[in-house]
Amino acid sequence: MARFVANGFHRMDAIVPADLNEEAIGIFEAGLPGVPYGTPVEQAYEPGSFTRRLLEIPAIAGAVRSLVGADPTVDHHAIHIREPHEGSAQPLHGDAIIDTRIDAFDVQLMYYPQEVTGTMGGTLSVPGSHLRRTNESDTGRYQNLRGQTRLTCPPGTVVLLHHGIWHGGRRNDSDIRRYMYKIRFNPTVPQVRTWDVSDLDDPQVAAELNRYFPWCEHATGRLEIYNRVMMWRALTNNPQFDVEYWATRVANRPGRV
Amino acid sequence: MKQQVLVLYLNTSALDSEVLAWAFYDGTGKTNPTTGDSDLPPYDSGTEALRDGWRLFQAAQLIPPYPGHEYQTSFLKHEFWFEKLE
Numbered sequence: 084m085a086r087f088v089a090n091g092f093h094r095m096d097a098i099v100p101a102d103l104n105e106e107a108i109g110i111f112e113a114g115l116p117g118v119p120y121g122t123p124v125e126q127a128y129e130p131g132s133f134t135r136r137l138l139e140i141p142a143i144a145g146a147v148r149s150l151v152g153a154d155p156t157v158d159h160h161a162i163h164i165r166e167p168h169e170g171s172a173q174p175l176h177g178d179a180i181i182d183t184r185i186d187a188f189d190v191q192l193m194y195y196p197q198e199v200t201g202t203m204g205g206t207l208s209v210p211g212s213h214l215r216r217t218n219e220s221d222t223g224r225y226q227n228l229r230g231q232t233r234l235t236c237p238p239g240t241v242v243l244l245h246h247g248i249w250h251g252g253r254r255n256d257s258d259i260r261r262y263m264y265k266i267r268f269n270p271t272v273p274q275v276r277t278w279d280v281s282d283l284d285d286p287q288v289a290a291e292l293n294r295y296f297p298w299c300e301h302a303t304g305r306l307e308i309y310n311r312v313m314m315w316r317a318l319t320n321n322p323q324f325d326v327e328y329w330a331t332r333v334a335n336r337p338g339r340v
Numbered sequence: 341m342k343q344q345v346l347v348l349y350l351n352t353s354a355l356d357s358e359v360l361a362w363a364f365y366d367g368t369g370k371t372n373p374t375t376g377d378s379d380l381p382p383y384d385s386g387t388e389a390l391r392d393g394w395r396l397f398q399a400a401q402l403i404p405p406y407p408g409h410e411y412q413t414s415f416l417k418h419e420f421w422f423e424k425l426e
Binding site for chain 2: 171172173174175207214215216217221222223224225226227228229231233251253254297298299300301302303306307309310
């Protein structure tokens with residue numbers, strides 16, 4: 084979880100079995116009916132349906148529950164297709180609108196049923212960008228950033244993203260249609276200790292949160308850590324937690340209320 | 341004359357600091373740059389771009405944080421615009 088708070092994503096390569104991946108292409112070609120905003124997952128997807136089977140894969144079910152907690156609702160879902168040689172990429176953006184929540188977050192599942200090679204326009208994303216307060220495609224001016232991820236992956240890969248991550252579909256320069264299925268989940272319970280918290284005192288937690296990213300100004304990188312500390316305090320209900328004394332130092336006002 | 345525009349995002353407000361992000365727009369039509377088309381920056385610093393003939397025409401101002409929002413992060417801060425004319 085600490086790594087997710089720092090990176091803004093959790094990636095699982097080839098987690099979906101081959102038979103489901105093969106089935107997915109036909110389903111995506113035919114299209115999926117829309118889901119009304121805020122529908123509980125169990126109501127959105129019938130038992131035995133493609134999406135329900137996808138979400139019941141233990142590693143996916145466990146990761147989604149750890150991140151958003153029990154009984155999430157489906158915000159919306161969509162099939163994204165990058166056509167061969169379509170000519171341009173999406174501008175770098177965050178989905179929906181600017182979202183300033185620090186003590187709650189939505190999770191976006193991105194599922195890639197086929198192998199994505201370097202020329203197929205795999206999703207561009209910027210690790211650690213999710214706590215930057217920007218609105219949708221106002222970041223479209225940025226074409227490339229050091230340390231960005233230009234996704235290539237084996238079939239059946241799933242990435243779970245914090246709602247704020249900067250991303251965009253890249254230009255598909257190949258001869259192959261590239262498919263991605265996205266589902267946005269909303270929490271319905273407080274996102275407090277929703278995962279296995281038996282190792283909260285492990286020093287690796289602070290080490291993960293203390294990460295600097297190559298695209299981020301060094302000075303602003305310290306503020307990113309401060310904001311991760313605030314998020315971690317909310318997720319663990321521990322108002323004393325800190326990394327390198329960043330949050331404690333600037334709140335120290337002896338004798339003041 | 342046609343304009344090529346290079347935007348560099350640097351690590352600090354100093355023009356000789358490291359390039360962290362970049363964008364390129366080509367008015368000559370010779371290239372078709374787009375989002376996510378490269379993992380390597382064209383230059384390591386702003387001054388390296390100057391040495392290669394790029395003319396600086398705009399630099400980001402240093403704006404203090406809004407009171408009460410000192411710890412919030414948003415856009416990349418140190419944006420420098422360069423041009424070449426062909």
